[in-house]
Amino acid sequence: MAATEVSGPSAQFTKIKKPDVPLAQVPEQGMQEETVRRSGSPQGASELQAEGSCRPLQAKHLEGELSLVPAPSEKHILTLQTVHLASEDVEMPELGWLSAQPAEEVQVVVQADSGLPSLLWLREEPQQSAQQCLAISVQEELFPLQGVEVMQFHLLEENVSATGEERQLAASGAQSTGLTKLEKGEEEEQLVVENRSTESTEEQFFLVEARPGDEGKDEIVLTISNLNVEEQQDKPASGQADVEKASSIKNQRKTKAAKRTFRTFRCSACVFTSSRVSSFNRHMKTHTSEKPHMCHLCLKAFRTVTLLRNHVNTHTGTRPYKCGDCDMAFVTSGELVRHRRYRHTHEKPFSCSLCKYASVEASKLKRHIRSHTGERPFQCRLCSYASKDSYKLKRHMRTHSGEKPYECHVCHARFTQSGTMKIHVLQKQRENVPKYQCPHCATIISGVAVSATLSGVHLRNLHTYKATEMRCRYCSAGFHERYALIQHQKTHRNEKRFKCQHCSYACKQERHMTVHVRTHTGEKPFECLSCDKRFRQKQLLNVHFRKYHDSDFIPTVHKCPKCGKGFSRWVSGGLLTAASGHGGQVLLVTQGGCPGSAGGPDSTRAPTAAQSPLRPFQACL
DNA sequence: GACCTTGTCGCCCTCTGCTGGGAAGAG
DNA sequence: ACTCTTCCCAGCAGAGGGCGACAAGGTC
Ligand SMILES: [Zn+2]
Ligand SMILES: [Zn+2]
Ligand SMILES: [Zn+2]
Ligand SMILES: [Zn+2]
Numbered sequence: 001m002a003a004t005e006v007s008g009p010s011a012q013f014t015k016i017k018k019p020d021v022p023l024a025q026v027p028e029q030g031m032q033e034e035t036v037r038r039s040g041s042p043q044g045a046s047e048l049q050a051e052g053s054c055r056p057l058q059a060k061h062l063e064g065e066l067s068l069v070p071a072p073s074e075k076h077i078l079t080l081q082t083v084h085l086a087s088e089d090v091e092m093p094e095l096g097w098l099s100a101q102p103a104e105e106v107q108v109v110v111q112a113d114s115g116l117p118s119l120l121w122l123r124e125e126p127q128q129s130a131q132q133c134l135a136i137s138v139q140e141e142l143f144p145l146q147g148v149e150v151m152q153f154h155l156l157e158e159n160v161s162a163t164g165e166e167r168q169l170a171a172s173g174a175q176s177t178g179l180t181k182l183e184k185g186e187e188e189e190q191l192v193v194e195n196r197s198t199e200s201t202e203e204q205f206f207l208v209e210a211r212p213g214d215e216g217k218d219e220i221v222l223t224i225s226n227l228n229v230e231e232q233q234d235k236p237a238s239g240q241a242d243v244e245k246a247s248s249i250k251n252q253r254k255t256k257a258a259k260r261t262f263r264t265f266r267c268s269a270c271v272f273t274s275s276r277v278s279s280f281n282r283h284m285k286t287h288t289s290e291k292p293h294m295c296h297l298c299l300k301a302f303r304t305v306t307l308l309r310n311h312v313n314t315h316t317g318t319r320p321y322k323c324g325d326c327d328m329a330f331v332t333s334g335e336l337v338r339h340r341r342y343r344h345t346h347e348k349p350f351s352c353s354l355c356k357y358a359s360v361e362a363s364k365l366k367r368h369i370r371s372h373t374g375e376r377p378f379q380c381r382l383c384s385y386a387s388k389d390s391y392k393l394k395r396h397m398r399t400h401s402g403e404k405p406y407e408c409h410v411c412h413a414r415f416t417q418s419g420t421m422k423i424h425v426l427q428k429q430r431e432n433v434p435k436y437q438c439p440h441c442a443t444i445i446s447g448v449a450v451s452a453t454l455s456g457v458h459l460r461n462l463h464t465y466k467a468t469e470m471r472c473r474y475c476s477a478g479f480h481e482r483y484a485l486i487q488h489q490k491t492h493r494n495e496k497r498f499k500c501q502h503c504s505y506a507c508k509q510e511r512h513m514t515v516h517v518r519t520h521t522g523e524k525p526f527e528c529l530s531c532d533k534r535f536r537q538k539q540l541l542n543v544h545f546r547k548y549h550d551s552d553f554i555p556t557v558h559k560c561p562k563c564g565k566g567f568s569r570w571v572s573g574g575l576l577t578a579a580s581g582h583g584g585q586v587l588l589v590t591q592g593g594c595p596g597s598a599g600g601p602d603s604t605r606a607p608t609a610a611q612s613p614l615r616p617f618q619a620c621l
Numbered sequence: 622g623a624c625c626t627t628g629t630c631g632c633c634c635t636c637t638g639c640t641g642g643g644a645a646g647a648g
Numbered sequence: 649a650c651t652c653t654t655c656c657c658a659g660c661a662g663a664g665g666g667c668g669a670c671a672a673g674g675t676c
Contacts, residue, residue: 272673278622279673286672306623307670314669328667333625335667342666357664363629364664371663385661391632392661399660413658419635420658427657 265280266273269287274280291301293308297315302308310331313319319329321336325344330336341347341360348358350365354372359365367389370376376386378393382400387393395417398404404414406421410428415421 274673276674279675283673303671304622307672310670331668332670334627335669337626339667360665361628363631364666368664388662390630391634392663394632396661416659417661418633419637420660422635424658 264273264275265277267280267283267287269284272280272283274283285303291303293302293305294300295302295308295311295315297312300311302311313331319331321331321333322329323336323339323344325340328336328339328343330339338360348360350360350362351358352365352368352372354369357365357368359368370388376388378388378390379386380393380396380400382397385393385396387396398416404416406415406418407413408415408421408425408428410425413421413424415424
C-alpha cells in the first residue's frame, strides 16, 4: 500500500455508521482492507449527539491543536489515534496507539447511529511526516473486532477544519499533514459522548488511511486495515506507510502493550481472539462437543481435567479452599473469593447506576435492575402472574398446586412458605413455653423468654416493700406493696361507684349514669331526622330508624315450634316477645313454646320488611 | 496442563410488608 | 342482639443474600 494521502477541503473526523457487512463476511486477518467513502455533504455539529446517557466533552484549542477534554473519570470504548507514518528514510515518531492513556490524548468524536460506541479518540501527532494514516484501537471486550472492521468512518467536515496550510495541501492534492488538526476557535463544539463505563481490555488495532477521493469531488476515502496479525517489535525499524512497515514501527512508549510481541489468533466461528495459540486451541474445543473426561461416579463428562476434578470433589466433599476467617471451605477458589466478599470483605463490584444498590455478583445486579424496569420474564402458565426471577415463580406455583412443604413440628400444620411457618411456630412456642408461677401471688409468667430475669422483674416490681405508702385511687386505703395495692383497687372494679342523686340507681360506669339521669330530666338529645321522634340513647334512635325508615330492614322472626307463630325475639329465660299474629302483645311463654303451644325456639329470616308478617313491635322497645 | 479468575445459571434461603378472613371483644 | 373495631394469623409476593456447580479464558 502506498503512502497515505489525505486531502479534502477541510480536516475530517469520523462518524461511525452501521456495519454494512455481515460479520461472517469479515475478512479474517491480515492486510484486507475495507474502503469506505463519504461524500462531501456537510453535517451539522448538532448531529453530534449520541443517544443514551451522555456527558459533554468540551472542545479546546491547545497550542495549535484542538483537543476535547474528557471528564477525568470518563471511560471510553473506542480509541482513535493518528499515527504518522514516516517515509522510508524517516524514523517514525512514537506510536500513539499504544499509549493507552486517554486523558492525554486528543480526541475526535464520532456518532453512533446504530448503537455503536460513539467516541473515537484521536491523537494528534506532530507533523513529522508527509504520509499519514490513522490507527484505531478498540477495546475488544465491548466492541468485537469484526463489528468495527466494517464500520464506515464518515468525515465530519463541519466539526473541524484544516488549517490554512492544510487547505493548501489539500487543494494541491499533495500529501496532507494535518489530518487531525483543528482550526482554533472555528468551531468549538460541545460534544457529547456516550457515557459507557468499561474496564480496560486488550486493544485491537486498525490502520486507517485517508486520501482524496475522485478528482474534483469533495470527498475523502478512508481505508481501514487490520493490524492485528502483524507483529510489533520492541525495537522496530523505520516505518513505511504500508501496514507491514507500520508494524515494525519503533514504539517509544513504555507501555505494557509496547513491550511484548503479539499476534492475534481469531476464531472463525465466533468473536474470540487470543494472542496465544494455546488459548486459541483450547477455545476451539469449545466449538465441539468433545468432553473426554468422565466422572466415574455419575458418568457426567467434562471438557477438562480440572472441571472433572472439581466435579469429583463435589461427590467426595473435598473442599481444598478454606476461608481464613470462618469455617467455610469450598471446591474452587472462585467460590471462596465470592464467599469472602459476601461474608467478610463486603466488596461489591457491581453497582446500580440508578440507585445505591451494589452486589457481589453480576446476576444479582441484573435481578435488581428488574426492580427498576419492572421486567417480569417468568410467566405463570396457569394465571396472569409473572415474576422477576425464577424462584418467585416456583414459589407462586405452590398456590396452584397446593403444595405445602413446610410443616410445624408442634401442631403439624403445613405452610407454603417457610417464613409463614416460622411465625406460626413462634406463636406455638409462646403457648407452650414453661411458665413461671409467682410464689407470692397467682401471677403466671409465660412466653418465649421466661427466665430468671423476667421472674425477677415481677418480684421486684410487685412484691418488694416500698417505704412510701401508696394510696388507692378510689378510697383512702394505703399499701406498701404494689401487688396489694393493685389487688385492692381491683375490688373497686365491680363496685357500682356511680350513684344517682334522684333515686337508688347505681352503676359502674359514668356514661351509664349519664343516660340514667336523662330519665329524671326528660332530656332526649337524639332526634330522628325523618319523623322528629326523640331518644335518650343513640342506639335507640338507630334501632328506630332502621325499623321505620329503612326499607332494607329485615327483622328476625322467631317461630314458635309448636304453633308456628312468629315472634320478634327469643328471650333466653323462656320468653318470646310476640310479633305479628299476636297483635303486638307481649306474651309470656314457657320454654316449650307460646301459650297456645309447647316447644323450643326457632328463628328464620322474613323475606323483606314489606312482605314480613311481623309488625313492628313498639311496646317492647 | 495446572492454577487462577471471571462469569453465569440455578437453587434456596431469609427478611419484609401487604392483605383478607375470622375470632374476640367492646360498644 | 347487633355492630363495629381490633387483633391474630395464614397466605403470598417483593427484594436481596448466599452458595453449588459449571464454563471459559488468562497466565505460568
Ligand atoms: Zn459425578
Ligand atoms: Zn469465611
Ligand atoms: Zn438500583
Ligand atoms: Zn399462577
